[in-house]
Every structure is written in C-alpha cells, then in structure tokens.
Amino acid sequence: MSQGVVRAFPPEVLEIARKIRDMEIRGAGRIAKAAAEALRIAALKYEGESCEEFKEYMLKVAELLVSTRPTAVSLPNAVNYVVSQLKKPGIDSLEKARSLVVSRASRFIEYADQALSKISEFGEKVIRDGDTILTHCNSAAATGILVLAHKKGKDITVYATETRPKFQGYITAESLLREGVRVRIIPESAVRSIMKRIDKVVVGADTVAANGAVVNKVGTSLIALAARERGIDFFVATETFKFSPFTLIGDIVPIEFRAETEIVDEEMLARHPKLRVLNPAFDVTPPDFITGIITEIGIIPPQAASIVIEEMYGHPVMHESLKAVEEDFAQ
Numbered sequence: 320m321s322q323g324v325v326r327a328f329p330p331e332v333l334e335i336a337r338k339i340r341d342m343e344i345r346g347a348g349r350i351a352k353a354a355a356e357a358l359r360i361a362a363l364k365y366e367g368e369s370c371e372e373f374k375e376y377m378l379k380v381a382e383l384l385v386s387t388r389p390t391a392v393s394l395p396n397a398v399n400y401v402v403s404q405l406k407k408p409g410i411d412s413l414e415k416a417r418s419l420v421v422s423r424a425s426r427f428i429e430y431a432d433q434a435l436s437k438i439s440e441f442g443e444k445v446i447r448d449g450d451t452i453l454t455h456c457n458s459a460a461a462t463g464i465l466v467l468a469h470k471k472g473k474d475i476t477v478y479a480t481e482t483r484p485k486f487q488g489y490i491t492a493e494s495l496l497r498e499g500v501r502v503r504i505i506p507e508s509a510v511r512s513i514m515k516r517i518d519k520v521v522v523g524a525d526t527v528a529a530n531g532a533v534v535n536k537v538g539t540s541l542i543a544l545a546a547r548e549r550g551i552d553f554f555v556a557t558e559t560f561k562f563s564p565f566t567l568i569g570d571i572v573p574i575e576f577r578a579e580t581e582i583v584d585e586e587m588l589a590r591h592p593k594l595r596v597l598n599p600a601f602d603v604t605p606p607d608f609i610t611g612i613i614t615e616i617g618i619i620p621p622q623a624a625s626i627v628i629e630e631m632y633g634h635p636v637m638h639e640s641l642k643a644v645e646e647d648f649a650q
C-alpha cells in the first residue's frame with residue numbers, strides 16, 4: 320500500500336456518515352444500504368490515478384462508515400461485501416478496482432431491496448385474518464410484513480410502541496396509517512398489560528448472533544418476556560446480512576449507549592452533577608424466546624443461525640479475509 324496522504328472524502332460521503340451517526344438515516348437495513356451507496360459514491364468520485372492509493376482510500380472510507388454506529392452488524396457486513404475483494408489478487412488497475420466497488424455496492428443495494436420483498440412474502444403467511452400484532456421501534460422488515468398482510472385483505476390491528484427516547488414508533492404508526500392499517504400507539508410500559516389483546520409479536524433486528532440471540536431496539540427483550548409469559552408467538556423479521564459472522568468465533572455484539580441528554584435535559588443534569596443516566600439503545604433477546612426468524616431465505620428457527628452464518632460467510636477462522644478487513648478497519 321502507498322504511504323501517501325489519503326485523499327479528502329467527497330462531501331456526499333461525509334454527509335451520509337453524519338446522517339447515520341445522527342440517526343437521520345436509521346434502521347439496520349437502511350444504514351447498510353446507505354453505507355453501500357456511500358462507498359459507491361466514494362469510488363466514482365475518486366480523482367487520483369493510483370490503484371494502490373484507491374484501495375487505501377476505500378479502506379479509510381469503509382473505516383469511517385463502520386465507525387458511525389456500533390451495534391447493527393448489517394453495517395460492517397455491507398461494507399465488507401463491497402470492499403473486501405479489493406484485497407484479492409488480480410485487482411491491479413484503478414479501473415478494475417473502481418468497477419469492482421461500484422458493481423458490488425449496486426448489487427448489495429439491489430439484494431437488500433429484494434430481500435425485503437421476500438421477507439414480506441414469507442412473513443405475511445404467519446399473519447392471520449383478524450390478528451392483533453405488536454411491533455416495536457421502526458423496522459422496514461417488520462412493517463413490510465404487516466403492510467403486505469393488510470394489502471392481501473387480512474383485517475389486522477397493529478399496536479406500535481412509542482419507543483422512547485427517540486419515538487421511532489411514530490414513524491411505524493405513520494407508515495402503517497398511510498397504507499390504511501389500523502394502528503394503536505402505546506407506551507412501552509403498557510406492553511405487559513396489553514399483551515392479553517395480542518396474537519403475535521413481529522419486530523426487526525440489528526444483529527442476529529450465532530446462537531440465535533437477537534439484538535434489537537432496547538425494550539425488545541422485555542416484550543419477548545411478556546409474550547413468552549402468555550405463550551404468544553414472537554417473530555423477528557430480518558435480512559440475512561444482519562447475521563453476525565463475528566459472533567461465530569465468540570465476539571460480543573457491542574451495545575450502543577447514547578447521550579444522557581436523550582433521556583434527561585441539560586438543565587436537570589446541571590442541577591444534579593452526580594446524576595448519571597444510562598441510555599442503552601439496544602438489548603439482547605435470547606433464542607428461546609423467539610418462535611422464528613423470518614428472512615429472505617425462509618423462516619428459520621433461531622437455533623439455525625450459525626448454519627446460516629456459515630452458509631453465507633464461511634467460517635471466519637477458515638475465511639481469513641473477513642477478519643483481515645475488520646482488522647484494517649480497527650487500525
């Protein structure tokens with residue numbers, strides 16, 4: 320690799336990174352697609368002439384994107400998919416390297432869109448006419464299922480949690496209302512008391528670990544607990560690129576902790592200098608609480624997560640390139 324100074328990133332790339340960090344682009348699937356798009360733009364806008372410098376520059380862009388939010392594995396998975404093959408032998412000209420990045424980014428985005436439609440089709444089958452369904456936060460994968468069930472003429476009612484502190488439940492409610500779905504918003508604290516009205520739960524995922532545990536918006540695991548208490552089916556809707564190859568070798572999924580001021584205002588913090596606020600953005604739902612994971616390749620039991628990961632990514636110990644790219648990002 321050249322030791323030259325890495326070029327400035329295009330403003331569009333910096334803007335996408337900022338939007339992901341500030342949650343203007345949010346939700347694990349959208350984050351992954353935005354990262355792929357940022358890599359595509361970075362490749363197209365590269366103005367140098369050296370293949371080696373291009374590779375170094377792309378790895379730096381990749382590193383910037385991966386650093387924006389820590390929990391959703393869709394982000395490093397998308398980035399790895401787009402840039403990891405730059406390390407393969409034979410990528411020895413700038414044009415080859417650039418077209419590799421552009422074509423893989425486009426392919427990822429196309430795959431992600433198709434995956435969402437397939438998830439809707441598989442997931443719609445678990446929804447019955449007359450069902451009342453609880454969802455949490457805002458998940459494109461979960462919402463797609465509910466919209467398709469409604470479009471197929473099933474009379475459903477959706478309970479959407481507010482999802483404090485960022486109120487993503489409002490986004491869910493509005494997108495369902497636009498499609499004509501009947502919606503009730505509830506505070507998360509009401510979940511257990513309304514569970515008697517619920518026929519099934521459908522939520523999204525940020526990461527699926529090799530043991531089938533699902534990392535999603537904080538509060539998901541409490542909803543799963545309340546559903547289990549009543550024997551209510553709990554489904555997770557997710558693309559397979561949210562399955563984490565890193566957990567196959569024991570890596571822990573990092574949980575994002577966000578600013579104290581999302582929970583308590585500056586004035587209260589100033590009045591009580593000893594007060595500390597914990598604001599975890601995600602939590603972990605154990606596999607035993609999950610009825611099925613609805614993916615674009617079918618509905619799988621959570622216990623099959625490691626098989627899916629090996630099929631999709633190979634075993635990381637056998638497949639050094641994935642780890643090598645990850646280490647590059649960490650430098």
Ligand SMILES: O=C(COP(=O)(O)O)[C@H](O)[C@H](O)COP(=O)(O)O
Binds near residue numbers: 461
């Ligand atoms: O937890 C969240 C979003 O959290 P945040 O708002 O903090 O990003 C969503 O349930 C998953 O990302 C899945 O969403 P999708 O199915 O759209 O990928």
